[in-house]
Amino acid sequence: MANAHSHDSHDASHGSVKTYAIGFILSVILTLIPFGLVMYPTLPKSITLMIVLAFAVIQVLVHLVYFLHLDRSEAQRENVIAFVFAGLVIVLLVGLSLWIMFSIHTYMMAK
Structure with a gap:
């Protein structure tokens, strides 16, 4: 019976189809917007670069939460640490x- 209990708690940490779909849709959106900004440049390059970097960081967080299931729960605390x-x-x-x-490089060029 103890094995069945650990199996149930293990399944609880996995996401549902809904959370995977949300993660997938967010990932696609977070990919398409920077792609569109790069393919059709309407903003200055520095602003485009900052937006692409910001979306990359957000996408990493989306992957960590929706696909790797890292959150603030007690079960995931060790994984997050x-x-x-x-x-x-x-x-x-x-x-x-x-x-x-x-x-x-600085010291070599100074001599």
């Missing part, structure tokens, strides 16, 4: 690597 930690490590590795490369 692991995801945030992995993101922090990636940001630190990339950011510090870029800082080191720019510092080396």
Whole structure:
């Protein structure tokens, strides 16, 4: 019986067809708008770039919530913490690597 209980709680964390459809529709909209802005440029390039980046961040959040089911629930707390930690490590590795490369470039060009 304990196995059946864990199976039921596991199924509860999965989304329904409705949530997958909402996620899919949002993903399509969040893809088509930046695509249209790039294909038919009506705004300055800097504003278009900012809009594309904003929509990319929003789309990542939509995928995390609707497809990976990461939310604020008690069951997902460990997964969210692991995801945030992995993101922090990636940001630190990339950011510090870029800082080191720019510092080396600056010191090499100064001589």
